[in-house]
Amino acid sequence: MSIKAAVVLGTRPEAIKLAPVILAMQRDQVFSCRLIATGQHREMLDEVLRLFDLHPDYDLHVMRPDQSLFDVTSRVLLGLQPILEREAPQVVLVQGDTTSAFAGALAAFYLRIPVAHVEAGLRTADKYRPFPEEINRRMISLLADWHFAPTEWAQNNLLREGISSERVFVTGNTIVDALFEILQRPSPPLPEPIARLTGRERLVLVTAHRRENWGEPLRRICRALRALVDAFQDVVILFAVHLHPRVQRVVHEELEGIPRIFLLGPVPYEVFVHILARSVLILTDSGGIQEEACSLGKPALVLREVTERPEGVEAGILHLVGTKSEHIVAEASRLLRNVQADQRTAWRPSPYGDGHAAERILRILRERL
Numbered sequence: 575m576s577i578k579a580a581v582v583l584g585t586r587p588e589a590i591k592l593a594p595v596i597l598a599m600q601r602d603q604v605f606s607c608r609l610i611a612t613g614q615h616r617e618m619l620d621e622v623l624r625l626f627d628l629h630p631d632y633d634l635h636v637m638r639p640d641q642s643l644f645d646v647t648s649r650v651l652l653g654l655q656p657i658l659e660r661e662a663p664q665v666v667l668v669q670g671d672t673t674s675a676f677a678g679a680l681a682a683f684y685l686r687i688p689v690a691h692v693e694a695g696l697r698t699a700d701k702y703r704p705f706p707e708e709i710n711r712r713m714i715s716l717l718a719d720w721h722f723a724p725t726e727w728a729q730n731n732l733l734r735e736g737i738s739s740e741r742v743f744v745t746g747n748t749i750v751d752a753l754f755e756i757l758q759r760p761s762p763p764l765p766e767p768i769a770r771l772t773g774r775e776r777l778v779l780v781t782a783h784r785r786e787n788w789g790e791p792l793r794r795i796c797r798a799l800r801a802l803v804d805a806f807q808d809v810v811i812l813f814a815v816h817l818h819p820r821v822q823r824v825v826h827e828e829l830e831g832i833p834r835i836f837l838l839g840p841v842p843y844e845v846f847v848h849i850l851a852r853s854v855l856i857l858t859d860s861g862g863i864q865e866e867a868c869s870l871g872k873p874a875l876v877l878r879e880v881t882e883r884p885e886g887v888e889a890g891i892l893h894l895v896g897t898k899s900e901h902i903v904a905e906a907s908r909l910l911r912n913v914q915a916d917q918r919t920a921w922r923p924s925p926y927g928d929g930h931a932a933e934r935i936l937r938i939l940r941e942r943l
């Protein structure tokens with residue numbers, strides 16, 4: 575007898591982190607899987623779906639210019655109702671903490687369909703950081719029936735909140751499965767500024783897109799980058815700029831035309847992981863990139879005041895620096911004084927998993943359903 579599952583996803587990181595689970599379900603004889611894309615982010619989501627050869631059975635196309643959280647939540651909820659009623663899956667899988675994931679879990683709950691939460695239990699204990707993700711994931715924890723925690727720390731957060739230990743499982747993070755799979759593929763051509771490097775420069779990779787960093791914090795981050803290229807003549811910075819207009823505008827205003835700072839749009843994932851592997855230092859406010867940095871053993875400055883990934887900080891790979899220019903410059907300079915241009919990248923044990931999280935999740939679901 576087959577198990578009918580529906581997977582709801584809407585953004586690039588959800589697609590990256592759910593691809594290993596969906597692909598494993600497609601290989602498995604027991605599961606039949608319906609993929610529902612909300613389209614919360616359009617281009618960045620589609621790029622990842624193509625990379626992993628995933629074809630949504632349904633697409634809600636919710637994205638609008640300047641969409642608000644009200645728009646996304648209500649459109650996803652209303653869009654899912656007829657699909658979940660028609661398909662009547664035995665379980666709905668959601669991942670992480672996006673508004674699509676929250677609305678997906680809520681829609682399933684309204685229809686009394688069990689919810690499985692992939693990457694459960696991350697917490698900052700600060701309602702507004704990250705916003706709205708901290709509350710999205712807490713609400714998903716209330717709605718979920720099975721909680722797949724990436725680490726023991728995340729598991730303990732859930733147990734402390736009163737969730738039964740029989741429903742919480744430590745599986746590792748599926749991002750490690752995805753990263754491992756893509757790194758095994760041959761490297762595609764790298765973008766022009768990287769391809770032209772001679773090998774003597776040290777590459778620093780930057781991303782910043784969190785809502786809490788829009789405006790002045792992002793300007794301070796940009797100022798720190800200018801100071802770093804001034805201080806280190808062999809440093810080249812590649813900033814993969816998120817498509818959100820509030821991010822694009824500030825970054826281009828602050829950094830356009832600065833020598834040795836290259837501004838690209840979002841980089842396709844299969845290229846991005848090879849750039850990560852070439853970098854000596856990463857500056858980011860992204861969640862997934864913190865986990866990838868740990869798996870590649872790359873030092874990373876976390877451009878946030880709090881992180882829900884303390885395991886990487888404890889491992890000495892992540893450095894929580896906030897967004898004050900002087901703190902970023904001081905910590906980046908300290909790290910840059912110690913890293914060589916030809917630093918080798920090797921796959922290394924990561925607090926976030928061993929690349930087999932998806933298999934564990936399916937095994938548990940198979941047993942429980």
Ligand code: UDP
Pocket residue numbers: 586587590749781814815839840841842843844846847859860861862863866
């Ligand atoms: N990523 C990518 N191209 C980019 C920037 C990020 O493919 O230009 C990948 C990155 O490797 C990670 C994921 O996107 O796997 C993280 O997404 P994002 O930073 O948007 O979200 P978060 O992880 O903060 O939820």
